[in-house]
Amino acid sequence: MSEPTARTISDDLLRPLLRTSWRFYLLVAFLGGIVLTGLCTWIYQMWMGFGMTGINNPIFWAFYITNFVFWIGISHAGTLISAILRLVNAGWRRPVTRCAEVITVFALMIGAMFPIIHLGRPWLFFWLVPYPNQRMIWPNFRSPLVWDFFAINTYLTGSVLFLLLPMIPDFALVRDRTIGLRSRIYGALALGWKGTPKQWHRLESAMSIMAIAIIPVAVSVHTVVSFDFSMAPVPMWHSTMFGPYFVAGAIFSGIAALIIAMAALRKFLHLEAYLHPVHFQNLGKLLLMMSLLWAYFVFAERLTIWYGNDTAEVAVLNVTQQGSFAPLYWTMVVCNFVLPLFILSQKRLRTIAGCVIAACGVCVGMWLERFLIVVPSLGHKFLPYAWGHYRPRPVELVITISTFAAMTLLYTLFSKFVPIISIWELKVGGHDVHETPLARSEHAVGELRP
Amino acid sequence: MSAIYALFTSPDAAQRAVRLLHAAGIGDDRITVVTGEPFEEHDFARRDRATWMWYIAAAGGFAGLAFAAWLARLTELAWPLPTGNMPIVAWWPNLIIMFELTMLGGILATVVTLLVTAKLPSKRAGIYDPAVMDGNILIGIENPPDVATVERALSGGDITRL
Numbered sequence: 001m002s003e004p005t006a007r008t009i010s011d012d013l014l015r016p017l018l019r020t021s022w023r024f025y026l027l028v029a030f031l032g033g034i035v036l037t038g039l040c041t042w043i044y045q046m047w048m049g050f051g052m053t054g055i056n057n058p059i060f061w062a063f064y065i066t067n068f069v070f071w072i073g074i075s076h077a078g079t080l081i082s083a084i085l086r087l088v089n090a091g092w093r094r095p096v097t098r099c100a101e102v103i104t105v106f107a108l109m110i111g112a113m114f115p116i117i118h119l120g121r122p123w124l125f126f127w128l129v130p131y132p133n134q135r136m137i138w139p140n141f142r143s144p145l146v147w148d149f150f151a152i153n154t155y156l157t158g159s160v161l162f163l164l165l166p167m168i169p170d171f172a173l174v175r176d177r178t179i180g181l182r183s184r185i186y187g188a189l190a191l192g193w194k195g196t197p198k199q200w201h202r203l204e205s206a207m208s209i210m211a212i213a214i215i216p217v218a219v220s221v222h223t224v225v226s227f228d229f230s231m232a233p234v235p236m237w238h239s240t241m242f243g244p245y246f247v248a249g250a251i252f253s254g255i256a257a258l259i260i261a262m263a264a265l266r267k268f269l270h271l272e273a274y275l276h277p278v279h280f281q282n283l284g285k286l287l288l289m290m291s292l293l294w295a296y297f298v299f300a301e302r303l304t305i306w307y308g309n310d311t312a313e314v315a316v317l318n319v320t321q322q323g324s325f326a327p328l329y330w331t332m333v334v335c336n337f338v339l340p341l342f343i344l345s346q347k348r349l350r351t352i353a354g355c356v357i358a359a360c361g362v363c364v365g366m367w368l369e370r371f372l373i374v375v376p377s378l379g380h381k382f383l384p385y386a387w388g389h390y391r392p393r394p395v396e397l398v399i400t401i402s403t404f405a406a407m408t409l410l411y412t413l414f415s416k417f418v419p420i421i422s423i424w425e426l427k428v429g430g431h432d433v434h435e436t437p438l439a440r441s442e443h444a445v446g447e448l449r450p
Numbered sequence: 451m452s453a454i455y456a457l458f459t460s461p462d463a464a465q466r467a468v469r470l471l472h473a474a475g476i477g478d479d480r481i482t483v484v485t486g487e488p489f490e491e492h493d494f495a496r497r498d499r500a501t502w503m504w505y506i507a508a509a510g511g512f513a514g515l516a517f518a519a520w521l522a523r524l525t526e527l528a529w530p531l532p533t534g535n536m537p538i539v540a541w542w543p544n545l546i547i548m549f550e551l552t553m554l555g556g557i558l559a560t561v562v563t564l565l566v567t568a569k570l571p572s573k574r575a576g577i578y579d580p581a582v583m584d585g586n587i588l589i590g591i592e593n594p595p596d597v598a599t600v601e602r603a604l605s606g607g608d609i610t611r612l
Contacts, residue, residue, distance in 0.1 A: 006585025141522050142533045142543045150550040158557045176580035191571035194578055198498035199568040200488035205503045206564040210557055217553045224546060427487040
């Protein structure tokens with residue numbers, strides 16, 4: 001296997017931009033149809049009122065808030081992982097970073113929509129924005145929902161810039177490789193990039209600073225999301241460990257989403273020469289580590305509540321482990337712990353297919369985890385006469401499904417118009433060593449060669 | 451504007467050419483280097499490294515912090531909402547806003563510094579050749595003082611175009 005040259009790398013990674021098959025249009029039409037259905041359903045819900053959902057006293061947060069927490073968690077795939085790998089200068093990060101950063105941006109956009117959908121009257125969402133207005137209505141800075149506004153918008157702004165900056169040299173490459181309108185559009189996006197040493201140094205300094213800044217922001221975002229719950233005196237929510245528990249879960253689901261996205265890109269864009277099995281093995285090991293960390297948090301949380309034996313909290317504990325939510329709870333345990341542990345702890349199973357199966361399980365499991373945090377606690381608060389049940393209605397199901405289609409659609413369109421692997425960073429990866437990719441093995445995590 | 455440039459296929463050849471230009475009395479400020487990727491391991495790409503970007507980012511962070519403290523305090527005093535037995539100006543929750551806007555200030559200051567110091571966006575003035583995007587390294591001189599000397603320096607090995 002020979003090292004790809006600069007020209008080969010450019011040719012391979014620009015191929016999806018320059019050639020379009022009928023399958024692309026078919027996929028876009030299919031996904032677009034689902035997204036359109038979701039939009040129509042949302043309009044229908046607004047028209048008919050929030051009573052179309054299954055949300056009712058005492059369960060005022062359900063599918064939409066579950067989706068909000070889930071998608072914000074998925075967003076931790078990208079910028080956080082990419083920033084950490086950049087800072088530790090992990091050689092194997094190069095083909096992975098942009099695939100990951102894109103997930104962050106789109107997942108944040110989708111996640112941030114859910115509080116607006118959940119408002120029922122989404123046209124009033126701007127009441128969260130802190131600006132002086134003639135009615136003297138000011139947001140309450142002591143409300144976690146306002147913290148959400150600041151945290152999510154900071155992370156979204158930072159993530160978009162963290163994604164965009166390293167794309168400038170690649171836009172310049174596309175500008176120089178194309179003609180006509182396409183060249184002019186990419187030329188405008190390239191901002192007149194030439195590639196002088198000064199520009200490269202400034203770009204790399206900016207990326208280093210942003211990598212340092214974005215890590216605590218990413219941690220803060222999911223901590224603040226956890227504060228939406230833990231600031232409330234609700235059984236099994238009011239916990240000091242919710243912050244780190246949510247952050248660990250977010251990174252866990254984020255890595256799983258990244259593995260699935262990379263496997264799809266590898267298969268459909270024929271990127272086998274760039275996304276090697278070792279990338280999946282490394283991410284598989286990270287996923288396994290996060291699975292163990294997640295299990296540790298769940299155990300610590302459950303043991304403390306069981307041992308404390310507070311009536312209200314034990315009621316929630318029992319309903320999830322033995323009551324009506326038990327099938328979902330044990331499915332979650334299998335998906336988040338048993339399946340990844342079985343597959344990813346064995347080297348022979350830690351293949352691309354194995355990692356994808358484990359990752360799919362984790363995505364399902366983490367969605368269930370979010371649901372089981374939100375609904376059982378609200379349904380079983382302190383006074384048993386006020387307990388209630390929740391069953392999702394079709395509008396909630398359709399909108400939820402459509403957001404998964406929206407994520408896939410946005411990712412598909414992005415990979416059609418932008419090189420999904422950072423071309424210049426990949427070329428830099430070939431500078432430092434003159435070994436073959438096979439010998440180098442792209443720095444397999446945890447496996448030191450003699 | 452007249453210019454002479456050469457496209458080198460290897461960084462070592464580009465480095466040799468830059469050394470010959472230096473030997474001919476031409477300083478870095480007159481030599482144009484354009485590459486399709488950064489070459490940190492070669493001297494010709496190591497110039498212009500010094501930057502105030504880290505300090506400017508820190509200043510941006512401080513500006514964000516100050517703005518957040520002002521905004522939160524102003525808001526709480528302008529519309530005093532008693533909430534959960536907390537003081538009207540409650541610094542524990544305000545710290546969250548202050549942290550987020552500190553980081554946002556740092557990030558935005560970084561990006562603005564990048565755009566200003568790297569002169570982006572700009573019209574591509576000066577020497578440029580799209581072949582650099584295929585891995586070639588452009589070394590050139592604008593308005594060369596002595597064309598023959600510059601041509602001699604640039605006409606080393608591994609050259610694709612002069």
